[in-house]
Structures are given as structure tokens and as C-alpha cells.
Amino acid sequence: MNTSKKYIPLLLGLAIAAGVFIGGKLNFTDTSDRLFTTNSKKDKLNRLIDYIDLEYVDDVNTDSIVDVTVNGILDNLDPHSTYISKDQLQQVSENMSGKFVGIGISFYTYKDTVAVIRTIEGGPSERAGILPGDRIIMANNDTIFGREWKNEDIIAKLKGDKNSRVNLKVYRKQTDEFLDFNLKRDDVPIKSIDAAYMLTPSLGYIKVNRFAESTYIEFKEALSRLQKLGATQLALDLRDNFGGFLGVAEKMADEFLEEGKLILFTKNKSGNTDHVYATKRGSFEKGDVFVIINESSASASEVIAGALQDNDKGTIVGRRSYGKGLVQREMALGDGSAVRLTVSRYYTPTGRSIQRPYTNGDNQSYYHDYYKRLSTGELSNQQTIDLPDSLKFTTPKGKVVYGGGGIIPDVFVPLQNTYNNETLNYISRRGYVSNFVFEALDEDRFTYNDILEGDFIDHFIVSDTLVQSFENYINQIERTQFNFAVYHSQMKDMIKAEMARQLYGDDAYYQITGQTDNMINEVIFLSSGNSN
Incomplete structure (x- = not known):
């Protein structure tokens, strides 16, 4: 779908620029006086800002000019040197700390009302007893429903x-009652591990x-x-992982490598140069x-893949990674x-720079x-890569x-049916699946109360009627007519997986999506002693 194609590089670029970095802390031996001594280049910029601030005919927000100047300077450096504004820094810091302070819910605005999709495990809302489907209508005696309330305003509240x-006032549709909750805001975990379960015994x-x-x-x-459950083999899924702290990647790689391995x-x-070696603490x-x-595995993800590949440890499966070998x-x-x-x-240990x-x-x-890789055919045929x-x-x-x-992986798995993938990814990114499933479950949540997670994963079947309702739902929102005939079975899987996520959590979601995942199925095949 053409509409979806424009999102791929944009989302990738924004995520890489804002969220991909291999970091440390400022640790210069020079004093701040020596680092920031006055020189003509700095004087020039300072003087220009002063002239604009004091003499320019109109009032100008010089803070915004400084932001533009900083971005302009960084734009002339490498693609991964980035500026983080004061407004952005808190969110970025929370994301990389692995927690934020709040009440711990995932929500969406349903008919102008805050509807809880699910509570976050370990957060205040879960502990207080707030349930999926609850509507939050007041916070500290202020109403938070209506068209004037945007998501950012709700989050701030x-x-x-x-x-x-x-103090929250909640309407619970399931029992048709209003409930009061007094929550103490606390640290809410931002999970780094989406799923952890056994693929085979x-x-x-x-x-x-x-x-x-x-x-x-x-x-x-x-x-x-997983080791207690019998895992002697491990599939470590780093797809779409844009990276993070270098030290964390080093510790994880150490779990797999023998003491003394680079x-x-x-540099x-x-x-x-600074060399990092594995210790004796590895447990796998x-x-x-x-x-x-x-192709969206970057930075710290590539550190782990490169360390294991260069030390002849394990097997790299999938498609060529992003190619980021710079440290910020x-x-x-x-x-x-x-x-x-x-x-x-x-x-990497053999001396490779994987920076593209x-x-x-x-x-x-x-x-x-991404477009270049798509046009050259690399995503479907690894032999097209110039080596x-x-x-x-x-x-x-x-x-x-x-x-x-x-x-470059040891075992290549091509991207299947690019057109179908882009269309389905577009539908998923727009939140259509999540919102539709919420509304479908909300019609009668009691129906699912007695279904165990394992029974749902193994035996629940999404009806053709529900898929048709989903197609009608999308066409009504998009004000167009998609031809969903070729997507029917995939949409069943998408709906079932999202139902599992909202009912049971992320593990259930990934267990369902993993059943039709080509890369996971390839790993299962390889783990059984087979090879291509």
C-alpha cells in the first residue's frame, strides 16, 4: 500500500534519531573551564543571538532560534548525533530508565472517554483493582472526558x-456502577522484555x-x-530493536561467551582503543x-549479534541488520x-566496523x-548484497x-509478500486492531472470564463474522474500500493475537503471532538439528 510506504523510513528515522544510541556518561578529564573557553566562533554565535534579542524590530523567541542553530550544526555531522530539547528529554530519559511515574494504565479515548485497555503489571492501577474496560471519568474532581481533552492532556492529569x-472516579460497564479509587502514583515499569516463553521443550x-x-x-x-523450564537452547529476538546502552549489551553478550572472549x-x-572482554559470570x-x-535491528542489537557471530557462538537468523557502528x-x-x-x-571482535x-x-x-534495500531485492534475496x-x-x-x-545473518529468511506486509503493518500502526478488539471485548467481557490462557491460545477461533466486522470498521474509518480477500487469514491471526494481549498480556500475544512467524519457525527447524 502506497500510504504505508511513506511511514516506514519516517518512523525508522525518528526512532533511530531519538531512541537509538549507545551511551555512557560525560567523563572528560578536562575541567569545564578548559572545555568551554571563549573563542571567536562561540563569540560570533553569542553576539548574533544578543543582536536579535536586543535590536531586532520584532519580538523573537531566541530559545527557538538556539534550538534551530543547534540542530543545524548537528545536521552537518553524522546521522546519529542528535539534539534533545528540554521538553523531549524527560520522556527520552524515562524510556531509557525503564520506568516512569504514573498510575500504570494503557488506554485509548473511546467515544470521548478514557477507556482502560489494560493495566500495566506492577503498577498502581493493577494493585488498586482497576480493570480492562473501566472508564475513567474524573481525576481529582475534574472531569476528563469530552472532545476538548487530548491524550497529552489526559496523561498530564x-x-x-x-x-x-x-482520586479517580471510574465507571465499570461490566457491573454498571461508579467506583472511587485513591491511587498513590508510583514507578511504573516500562518493560524491555516483550515476551519470554518456551517454543519447544x-x-x-x-x-x-x-x-x-x-x-x-x-x-x-x-x-x-526459562532454564528452570528446561531451556538448553535460546532464541534471542532482537528484531526492530533500535538499541540502547552499550553497557547493557556488553552484559547480555557476556551471558553467552566464555571468560576472556572479546x-x-x-576507538x-x-x-x-578500549577492549571489553567476557567474564566468568555467563549463565548460558x-x-x-x-x-x-x-533491517531494523540496530546499535546495541548489532553489538550482541556481532560478538556472538565473531566468536563462533550460536547462529544469526534473519536479514541484514541496520548498520550502526557509532557510539554516542x-x-x-x-x-x-x-x-x-x-x-x-x-x-566487532574480528575488527569489523558495521557502520553503513x-x-x-x-x-x-x-x-x-530501507527503500534501497527494497529496490535492490535484498529483503527477499541476500545474494543481491554487494560484498x-x-x-x-x-x-x-x-x-x-x-x-x-x-x-549479515548466517541463515537468511526473506521478507514475505511485501505488499501484504505493508498493508497489514499500516492497519496495525494506526491502532485499528487494538481499538476494534477493545470494542469487541467490551460488548461482553464476562464471556472470556472462564477461558484459560492456554485454552485460548490453542483452541480459540476467530469467526468469519468478526473478521467481516473488522473490515467494515476499517473501511468506515478510512472512507474507502480495501480489498481484504487476500488478508482474511492474516486478519484472523491479528485479531486473535490482540484479543490475547488485552485478555492475558504480551506473552500470549507473541505466542500466537509466533505460530505463523517465518523466522521463529526457521529457528525451531534449526534447533532440531536440521540445516538448509
Whole structure:
């Protein structure tokens, strides 16, 4: 679908620019006086801002001019050096800390009212007894329904300082009653682990969506639980994972590598290198590992894939990764904003740089690389990738690997039926599936109260009538007529998976989507001792 194509590079670019970084903390040995001594270049910018502030004929918001100036400077550097405004920094920091302060609900505005899709596990709303389907109509005696209330206004009303309280009035449709809840705002976890379950009696599966401060602890807990269930093999799914903190990726790679194995090394502007080696603390050094990647696996995801591939540990499955081998450090700018500046490059154990080519100041071409891969046929045929001998490296066991633009998998899995995927992805990104399922469940939630999660996953069948209702729902919103004939079975799967998510949680969702996932099925095939 043409409508969807324009979203892919935009979303990818925004996510990479705002959320992909391999970070540390500012740790210069120079004093601030030495770092920021006055010079003519800085004087020039300062003087221009002063002239505009004091002499320009109209009132001008010089803060916005400074923001434009900073962005303009960074636009002439590499694509991953980015500016984070004061308004954006809190949200970015929360996302990478793995938690935020709030009441812990996922909601959408249904007929001008805040409707709870589900409560977040471990959050205040779950502990208080708020249920999916509840409508929040008042917060601290203020009504929060009606067309004038936007999502950001609702979020601002429900979030607040830690340990502060908010009084909610809730309408529960299931029992036709109004309820009062007094909640104490608290830390709400932002999960890095989307799912962790057993694919086969010996093969565990963990899907990681980011590398935040809390990710390693979450990963260790998930891995330990799967090992207790009998996992001697692991599928580590890093698809669409744009990265995060370097230290977290190093710790996770250490779980699979024997003591003394090189994980990566970095090189800065001065040519100084820093090598990171595995320790003896790894808990999965003897197990078989399958790392699943795609064209949106970037940064810290590539650190893990590259470390394991170069050490002849496990099997990389999927499609060539994004290709980000630059290291950023976040630096405060003194007014609540910050800049993430590229300070070094990282290299895999064999010495590969997997950073794909870029031209300073030409970020648009860089972020439209997806189109290039699509047009060359790479997403359906790995043989179309240009692999010059100058980028060839060899692992200790003699396997040939390549640098110069991402991690090339050991086992390639093509993108199936691109047109269908883009159409279905568009429908999903717009929130149509989630909203439709909420309304469908809301008609009679008691129907599902006695269905166990396992029974739902294994035996529940989405009716053709429900699929037809979904198609009518989309056509009414889009004011057009999609031809859904070729998508009928996929839509059944999408609806069932989303129903499982809203009824039971993310694990159930991924267990259903995994049944028709080509990459997961390939890993199951490989784990059984087969090979292509």
C-alpha cells in the first residue's frame, strides 16, 4: 500500500534519531573551564543571538532560534548525533530508565472517554483493582472526558510526582456502577522484555525491545525462568530493536561467551582503543543460541549479534541488520536540554566496523536506506548484497563474515509478500486492531472470564463474522474500500493475537503471532538439528 510506504523510513528515522544510541556518561578529564573557553566562533554565535534579542524590530523567541542553530550544526555531522530539547528529554530519559511515574494504565479515548485497555503489571492501577474496560471519568474532581481533552492532556492529569495521590472516579460497564479509587502514583515499569516463553521443550524464546537501564535484570530473570523450564537452547529476538546502552549489551553478550572472549572494542578521535572482554559470570555459555535480527535491528542489537557471530557462538537468523557502528555520549547543555554526540566507533571482535556509509549533512538519504534495500531485492534475496573482498573478515573457526553495513545473518529468511506486509503493518500502526478488539471485548467481557490462557491460545477461533466486522470498521474509518480477500487469514491471526494481549498480556500475544512467524519457525527447524 502506497500510504504505508511513506511511514516506514519516517518512523525508522525518528526512532533511530531519538531512541537509538549507545551511551555512557560525560567523563572528560578536562575541567569545564578548559572545555568551554571563549573563542571567536562561540563569540560570533553569542553576539548574533544578543543582536536579535536586543535590536531586532520584532519580538523573537531566541530559545527557538538556539534550538534551530543547534540542530543545524548537528545536521552537518553524522546521522546519529542528535539534539534533545528540554521538553523531549524527560520522556527520552524515562524510556531509557525503564520506568516512569504514573498510575500504570494503557488506554485509548473511546467515544470521548478514557477507556482502560489494560493495566500495566506492577503498577498502581493493577494493585488498586482497576480493570480492562473501566472508564475513567474524573481525576481529582475534574472531569476528563469530552472532545476538548487530548491524550497529552489526559496523561498530564494522570501522571505526577512519585507518592502523590490522585482520586479517580471510574465507571465499570461490566457491573454498571461508579467506583472511587485513591491511587498513590508510583514507578511504573516500562518493560524491555516483550515476551519470554518456551517454543519447544528445550528451546526458550526471549524478545527484547530496547537496551534500557532495567533490561539486563529483566533478561536475567527471564532467562533463569526459562532454564528452570528446561531451556538448553535460546532464541534471542532482537528484531526492530533500535538499541540502547552499550553497557547493557556488553552484559547480555557476556551471558553467552566464555571468560576472556572479546565482546567488542571502541576507538575514539585520538585513536585510543578500549577492549571489553567476557567474564566468568555467563549463565548460558554452554547453550545453543539463535539471534534473530532484521533491517531494523540496530546499535546495541548489532553489538550482541556481532560478538556472538565473531566468536563462533550460536547462529544469526534473519536479514541484514541496520548498520550502526557509532557510539554516542549524552551531554547536558545547561538549560535542561542535551546533545547525544558521536564520540567513537565500535568494532566487532574480528575488527569489523558495521557502520553503513553516510555523508555528513545528508541524513535523508541515510534514513531512506530501507527503500534501497527494497529496490535492490535484498529483503527477499541476500545474494543481491554487494560484498567486496575489502570488507571480508574471518572468525577463529574460519567462517567468513563481512563489515561495512550491518550484520549479515548466517541463515537468511526473506521478507514475505511485501505488499501484504505493508498493508497489514499500516492497519496495525494506526491502532485499528487494538481499538476494534477493545470494542469487541467490551460488548461482553464476562464471556472470556472462564477461558484459560492456554485454552485460548490453542483452541480459540476467530469467526468469519468478526473478521467481516473488522473490515467494515476499517473501511468506515478510512472512507474507502480495501480489498481484504487476500488478508482474511492474516486478519484472523491479528485479531486473535490482540484479543490475547488485552485478555492475558504480551506473552500470549507473541505466542500466537509466533505460530505463523517465518523466522521463529526457521529457528525451531534449526534447533532440531536440521540445516538448509
